[in-house]
Amino acid sequence: MKKNYFLAVLFAFGMSTANAQFVDDMESYAVGQPIYTGWWTDWGCGGTCSIIASADFAQSGSVSGNIPNNGDTDAVLDMGNKIFGSWGLKFSMYVPSGSHGYFNLQGTVPIGGGEWINGNWYFGQPIAGHPGAMEGYISDTSLGGVDFDFPYDQWFDVVINVNINSGIGAATWELGINGTVVVAEGAAFTDFAGTYPTSLGGIDFYSIDTGNNYYVDDVDYINGFHPIGGAGVNDLAAKGFSAYPNPVKNVLNLNAKEAISSVSIYNVLGQQVYNANVNALNTTIDTSSFASGAYFVKVNVGGTEGIVKILK
Template sequence: MKKNYFLAVLFTFAMVSVNAQFTDDMESYTDGQPISGGHWTDWGCGGGAGCAIMSSSAQAHGGSLSGYVPDDTTTDAVLDLGNKIFGTWGLSFWAYVPSGKEGYYNLQGTVPIGPGEWIVGNIYFNKDNANPGVGEIDDSALGVVNFNFPHDEWFYVAMNVDISAGIGASTWEFGVNGNVAIPAGTAFTDNAGTYPTSLGGLDLFSINANHQMWYDDFTYQDSFVSMDPPLGVNDLAAKGFAAYPNPVSNILNLKANEAITSVAIFNILGQEVYNAKVNAVSSTVDMSSYASGAYFVKVNIGGTEGIVKVVK
């Protein structure tokens, strides 16, 4: 049964790879430099530091880099979701907000953003630094909706938008760490019932001088994402596990704060292509001879087991 469950997890990861519009583990950027191009843009502030999301090694969920929106009150980065008006769409990512700080973003109806179209109002994490561990969506179809999140650790954010009946009849779902705050089937509108022009993008704005929020491991796909965090990822992150670079060309580096017991790698068909006992806090795998594609690294750290995806 355990083997069948593991294969089912691999199948789920494989389907994400097939359906993905993009995945971004934030490892391809340069530490300390602004990120722009592709699915990363901004709200008309010209790019560069103080406008674009910044690559940062101060925090990372997987690997060694993440995207950072600081406390400068000017950064206004945008994650472009493609102005979708039909279909089913899922977005997931990991986020980090330190104690004593707050986070913020909003959903916009079109990208590039003109005057702005806040689909469900504002999404706060510890709004005004007055409610630690409490998030708020302030203008959803359900009115003000609160949710919980942890400070000082990475948390999983998931959102599904159903536009299969058209944008004028769209619904959505939203959750944090597997806890659903906006149930599936909720109208994708503000409290007045206004539907957006499209699913445009995320506006990651430095809303005040107390704002500090890191982002990592984005998946955006033309199917729904799971509201639950991927198997074992939270547990591996708690043990400081990282697999990098990702994408990898030749050598995959593995490290953790505790001894890695064993590592197995599977291809997209579920076939094991590598297996090793490690018993060390770091290891390397030579993937230079592997065919291009997605691979799934199954890691055991002192009995804690999880799977991460790497791309060759």
Template sequence: MKKIYLLALAIGAFTLSANAQIIEDDIESYSLGPLFEDHWSSWSGAPGPDNAVVTDAFAQSGSQSVFIGGDGVQDALLLLGNQTTGTYELTFFMYIPTDKTGYINFQGATENGGAGAGGNGVFNSGNITFNLDGMNPGIVEDIDADGTVYNTYSYPQNFWFEVKFLFDLSALTYTLSIDGVDGAPVAFGADATVGGIDFFSIDANNEYYVDDVLFVDAAAGVDDFSASKFSVYPNPVQDILNIKSASSVDNVVVYDILGKVVLQENPGKISPAINMSNLPSGAYMVQVTIDNATKTVKVIK
């Protein structure tokens, strides 16, 4: 649900594992259709038309992702456990088709699996808009309902890109990063809780996809998850597939839809480029290995 500025309001569960991982979700374990299970809920806190939808239209990895369309009703919540102490990092990947819009916000304390404050929501961030009103393609704005613009970013249309939040519950700030670019820290807007992320259908032009969600205790370190910290582009690809990574990529194996290995390389460097020009058009699974951890993404040529 979009944050609406009201002066009166303006004045006014998960267990950590030893390796710091709280959520790692590639969306592959769910059936296609409405999603209301595990850490995926909705503004209403109940199954219904505001739920996210699992689709196989696009995927950053595997074959499925979460879809938020343009019906103005979908209002999905990714529940983060109402954390009140510590430092946490949330990353996920988004895909927004050319000229389409998108919207998310960061919620404080949730209630009964739905929006907090009696269903009104607890808005700890501004309205994080992608191509606001269809007038700013490729532009992200974190803007409060009173018009204050906290940060502005750019994103690639028609490609998967990384969205990252760093939540600091000591300083009560969040730092939003879009496609590898950090914004300035922003103070929590309402309470001192990391409750969830709201994925809302902001208008009829809204269309975006979410994949590969990772939520970790940043204070304990996130190095164990380096295999999840990469993206591939362009997708679809014509000749050169770029792998954007923070660590050295050890091995890349490309499989066709029959599971046959059609290309294999051992780059041994950060952010390598893979030449797929000799492969025929079609769907491929690209398996990337970083620091002995492996992850597979679907690529169209």
């Protein structure tokens, strides 16, 4: 039964990674420089208000993207103006204590005048008249305003799954933050007035004021849906576990703040392709013989088991 359950978990992860649109661990960008390439653009600034590569904090590797407290950064993650299909976005976010974060979903990219799909997303931003102001709040969903919790001073996942299989005019969605379902599957992908967007355009990561400061890492956009919570991913993050680079070429690095006791790697068919006892804080794995595709790294860190996905 345990083996069957594990294979079922791998299958769920496999379905979500088999049709990857892009995976970005932010490691290819020069620290201190704006990121204005590929799926990273901005709100009409021509690269002058883009997200900034930073070495301050990182979920994996040593680089993440920073939306600093300059009040100017207006970065956009281009999600391709989707009007049909199943689309899942997952990324990690870090908000230092004493700071807050903000972004919004846009209906078209390039953005032009702006088309807010479900209002403003606040992460600790003070909002006049709102009792949950110092936690998380989405201002204008089909359910009205939505509150959520998130942790400061640690990485947490944001998962946005959008179902457009019946067309953008009947789209639904699901939201998970820090492994918890915030908007349940099947909610209309609209604002409270019931207005559907032109398309699934992108995310506007905006430095809303001088108190704004947060980081984004490990962006994973797929033609499919991401599971919310995963299998021990958040628990592993709490133990300082990271696997990088991702995608990997030849050598995969595993690090943690507690001892990594064992590592197993499986392909999308659930076949084990690597197994080792480590008993160390870090290890390297030669993946040069692995075929291209998605793999699932099962690790035990300080008694906590979990699975992370990598691409080769």
